[in-house]
Amino acid sequence: MFSLEERSRAVELYLTTPMTTAQVVECLGYPTRQCLERWLAMDPRYAGRMAKPIIPLETRRKAIELVLGGMQQKQAAKQLGVSVGAVHNWVRAYRRGGMAALQPRNQNAAQGGKSASVRPRGGADAGGGDDVEALRRRVEELELENALMREVVEVVKKDPGADLRRLSNREKTMLIDRLRPRYSLRSMACLLRIAPSSYHYHHARIGVDKYAGLRARVARAFADSKGRYGYRRVKAALGTGVSEKVIRRLMAEGGLSAHVPKRRRYSSYEGETTPAPGNLVNRDFTAERPNEKWLTDITEIKASDGKVYLSPMIDCHDGKIVAYTAGFHPNAELANRMLAEAAETLPDNARPVVHSDRGCHYRWPGWLELMERYGLIRSMSAKGCSPDNAAAEGFFGRMKTESVYPEHWEKRTRDEVLVLIDEYIHWYNHERIKQSLGWMSPVQYRQSQGMAA
Structure with missing residues (x-):
């Protein structure tokens, strides 16, 4: 319990000085703010007024400056002698409406002779100056908001009606940098609801390439x-x-782009010299296991002193080049030697389907004799229908797109081209990764499956 003298002393100190209730409590060491407000409510000089006095606008502005400068709200409240709740409410109001939102509801900011300005509380023009100042600040805030909305489209590439406060801190920083010469950092940070520390953090990193x-x-x-x-x-x-x-x-x-393929291929078709077998592959270029389906064809590669011809055997299981031959003439010996080399790699009881186009190499007696000797099964595309052997055509296209054209093999001699073919096919089998193989090369894939590579 407090004595009557203690009550009177606290009430008089509040009414006769510019102190707030919090400052009176801190000065006397008693009572609580709530208790002092009850004592004030019973005093006739305070009757009919607000239970909580209006804190001067200057104090509110000082609190905002301290908080925006990095000080904690609790420390700012202690320094100014006000409650933490009051500082919190001022900061929230400032971020919503700027300095105009900090204006006391009673523009005189006075109770019972306590005034935040030199004007008397009851004067006819007491709030006129404050009203004009508040209106000027509000106009400035609206101009800033309009400027930000215009820059949103150009700088951040967002819709003009986008909510500024929902932008990322990086985007807000970009807007502030664009308008900073014309508007203060404090006003823009308040309107965009970004802490100055966050602005400086992103401002220092905008010019940094994180990649x-x-x-x-x-x-x-x-x-x-x-x-x-x-x-x-x-x-x-x-x-x-x-x-x-x-x-x-x-x-x-970085200007790094794969080369565009060029359409040009060698044709070995010379008419129907012998009966053609059926198309057993039927454009299904998949195989559940190695040595089930093989594809072959011949392509030409230009060199500075002539042409080089490549004849590979491709396994449909993983695209591996089982065997290949390269020479200066597209004759039967080129194709037959490749077939013999491929057949020698077969394990016992493996009898793959060998699919080709209707080129003359695959219908001459030497080829037919080798097919029969190794027990291989013939399959041919329809006449003039390259999609029937699309997987083989695709290999040639990749090789020329990835190596022949960009490395200008046409400027090399035929002997140099033969070496380049060896290097490419070795790279193709051992290093070139494929998405269909889980980003592994054909040899790596077979090794991962426990197969003979």
Whole structure:
């Protein structure tokens, strides 16, 4: 219990000085703010007024400045002698409506002779100056908001009606940087609801390329593939967790693009020299196990001193080149030697279907004799129908797109082209990864499955 003298002393100290209730309590060491407000309510000089006095606008502005400057609300409240709840409410009001929202509801900011300004409480023009100042600040806030809305479209690429406060802190920082010469950081940070510390954090990092290290790795992986890998294979080769879109964008920005294929191929068709077997493959270029379906064809490659012809045997199971021959003439010996080499790799009891187009090499006696000797099954495409042997055509297209054209084999001699063919097919079998094989090469895939590579 407090004595009557103690009550009177506290009430008089509040009514006769510019102290707030919190400052009176701190000065006297008693009572609580709530208790002092009850004592004030019973005093005739305070009767009919608000139980809580209006804190001057200057105090509210000082609190906002301290909080925006990085001080905790509790420390700011202690320094100014007000409650933490009051500071919290002022900050929230400021972020919603700016300085205009901090204006006391009673523009005189006075109770019982306590005034936040030099004007007397009851004067006729007491609030006129404050009203004009508040209106000016409100106009400035509206102009700033309109400027931000215009910049949203150009800088952040968002809809003009987007909620500014729902933007990311990085996007808000970009807007502030664009308008900062014209508007203060404090006003923009308040309107966008971003702490100054967050602004400075993102401002220092906007010019930093977070993919700088990845760009170098992408360029190195692309170079290691001799420019043959697209963004999917580059991503798989790097084993990175970023999306394919990021890799594609980084490659595009770095001018790293796979070469566009050119359509031109060798044709060995010379008419129906012997009866053709049926199309057993029927455009199904898949196989559940190795040595089930084989594909073959012949393609030509230009050199500076002539042409080189390549005849491979492709396994439909994983795309591995089982055997191949390359020479300067597209004759029967080229195809027959390749077939014999491929057949020698077969395990016992393996009898694959060998599919080809209707070229003369696959209808001459030497080829037919080898097919019969090794017990292989013949299959042929329809006349003039390259899609019937699309997988073989696809291999030729990839080889020329990835190596022949970009490396300008046409400027090499035929002997040099033979060496380049050996190098490419070895790389194709042992290193070139394929999405269908779980981003492994044909040899790696067979080894992972416990098969003979």
